[in-house]
Amino acid sequence: MELHQVRYFVALCRTLNFTRAAAECNVTQPALTRAIQKLEEELGGALLYRDRGMTQLTPLGRATLPHLSGMLAAAETARRVADDTLGRQQMHLRVGLGPAIAAARVADVVGRLARHCPTLDVHFEEGTTSLLVEAMLGDALDCALLPDADLPERLHRWRLFEECCVVLLPAAHPLAERDTLTAADLKDETLLVGQRCGGFALRLIEAGDASFTVRRCGGSWVQMLDLVAAGLGVALLPDALAIGPGLVSRPLVAPELRRGVALTVVAGRPQGMAVAQFVKLCRARAFAPA
């Protein structure tokens, strides 16, 4: 299939009107009609009903549209970034970071992108999944790294990596002498439980293998680590976070708790060039385990 056929089809889906789509694409209506017919031949069926002036997508058309528009966007953003690098346009990248997901995970990707976009502005926003999803839907964020369980349908998601749960303790804590820890080891400890800390503590409590003393704490994983250092309790966090001096991290091996982290964007939302290339760079590569 050809780029222009796909472009005409996507324009036609947007306008549901051959005359307007042809005008939008700067071609004659017969040329647009021919291109759509060619595409229909290649895809093996009608993409649109053309009844009495009413243009509607067929089931095949509806099923194919997201795939074709994704491919078209990939082609167009690849070209436009090449153009824009020369033009030195101001570019923005706004990335949401879900509970206890470190920017360090994607900092290298941002660095490689910035080499080609010297004027790139980067903005990170930490928050709960629901807040970040709302921000993406409201166009206040371009994309977000989120734990990939129970994400809304409207998001495209690509799992980038998996994380394991570790126990964070003061270095002087008796359990720091162990190489690994189990739920039973923690039964005399106070577990710090926060809303924005990855949910491992709640999962361990809900597993019911042992009963724990719980201390709720607001804030992010950064503040939770400060509380661990001050002796208020131990924290269960993903393994990829940088911890300060005075703290140690020990893998929790029974139960073994894991989570997947996905890059998410709002489905069907047009992306700026920097964002599109950031998403491509993230999707193209493998992320090493922490």
Next chain:
Amino acid sequence: MPLPKLADKIAAQRATMSDELRLAYEQSVAEMLAIGAGTTALAVGDRFPDIMLPNAEGDLIAIADLLALGPVVVTFFRGIWCPYCRLMLDALVAALPEIEAAGARLVGVTPETGGLALTTKRNHGASFEVLCDVDSGLGLDCGVVFRTPMAYRALLLKHGRDLAPRHGNESWFLPLPSVFVLDRAGIVRWRYFTTDFTEQAEPDDILAALRALER
């Protein structure tokens, strides 16, 4: 010294097809011929799109930067799950010294994501660039993308080759085996494509096309 014929290795590989696979393959090739897959491919004299894509190592590579160094050979392959593509990659690795001696750079293009471009390079000991054509945008731009015929898709799924997680989309678009030889101006000077995905360009033909550029 002429390179070993890729066609001979491909014929040997094709002879190992099960009856089930052969039937799906023949149906798919006939279907793709009937719909004119590949007739939309960039032609000799066309300008190759000026694009930028991630490479296997996670950097963005612009075709324009490669062209500044000399002619470029762009070869699309379907993925490392494809035995014919693997034969082609081995043949290209063997031909690389001669391609580079002709002053050119070789670029492989794969629709596979999630680090599979790097796996491809490592598995084949390939030192040339392998670009990751996320969502097949470059393939579309070059007119070499087709939708995988249903019979063939079902067979791939049955054998555990689900392209959706490999591509990071549910589209099941694949590139035809195709090669474009670009002169320094980015103009296609030679091309190869086939709707029969068990066929591949002969490295000797690619080299002959490159040497013809110098004249």
